[in-house]
Every structure is written in structure tokens, then in C-alpha cells.
Amino acid sequence: MTDKQILLIYDKECPTCHFYCQIVRIRQSVGELVLIDAREHPEVLQEITDQGLDIDQGMVLKMDGQLYYGSDAIHLLALLSGRSGVFNRLNYWLFSSPKVSAFLYPILRYCRNVLLKILGKTKINNLKRADNEKF
Numbered sequence: 001m002t003d004k005q006i007l008l009i010y011d012k013e014c015p016t017c018h019f020y021c022q023i024v025r026i027r028q029s030v031g032e033l034v035l036i037d038a039r040e041h042p043e044v045l046q047e048i049t050d051q052g053l054d055i056d057q058g059m060v061l062k063m064d065g066q067l068y069y070g071s072d073a074i075h076l077l078a079l080l081s082g083r084s085g086v087f088n089r090l091n092y093w094l095f096s097s098p099k100v101s102a103f104l105y106p107i108l109r110y111c112r113n114v115l116l117k118i119l120g121k122t123k124i125n126n127l128k129r130a131d132n133e134k135f
Helices: 015-023 042-050 071-080 086-095 098-119
Strands: 005-010 032-037 060-063 066-069
Touching: 005 015, 005 042, 005 071, 015 098, 042 060, 060 071, 066 071, 071 086, 071 098, 086 098
Parallel strands: 005 032
Antiparallel strands: 005 060, 060 066
């Protein structure tokens, strides 16, 4: 077992993102998965913003100093995940292929954005785009 930390940065106010982050597991041999709410950690969010990544449109996985965004993040999580439990096996089956991840992620993001619009959630808007406060 290693004490290497892998950061998963996401919007905790999104119920689907929060659910996913609470149940995804990585193998202990890979490291410790640390969940970071982007709304509460501006120092972590600044690095994401500096890279031009819109946290409202994709979660970020930070591993070994490298940022993985959106479909790349979910693909890497699938590869790092344990295979115990129905969710983690399904997660691996769906997202272990980079092509399938790249195809499914925008669909899932669209559904998430519709849900957040219905719930009246505000965006983090880390890139400070004009007229970009609500979903």
C-alpha cells in the first residue's frame, strides 16, 4: 500500500457528481482517493482554472502532478478502481475504454446539466465567463 494521494475535484452541490464520488473506489495499492469540493477549496480550483478547465463541465482527477479532465478523469478512475461491488464493476465495464468514455461522458454531462438547471443550482464559473451563473 502507498500513501500517495489522488485528488478528485468536483462540484459537491451536484447530486449525481456527489453520489458518484461517494461510491467510486480505487485499489488500495494505487493510493488514497481524496474528494475535494471545488466550491470550498479555491487553492485547488486555481490550478484547474490556470489550465483553462471549466469545472462546471467536468470533474478533475489529479494524479502524480497531472490533471485529467472530464472523460479522461472518469476513464482513469475506471482503470484505478477496484472491482468489488456492482457499481465499481459497472464503472470499469463502461469507462475502461477511452473511446467509450469520450462518447458517454458528454451524454452524462448533458443529463447532469439538465438536472442542475431543474434544481436551480448556480455554476462555480471558475473561468469567469459573462452570463454564466446558472445551468
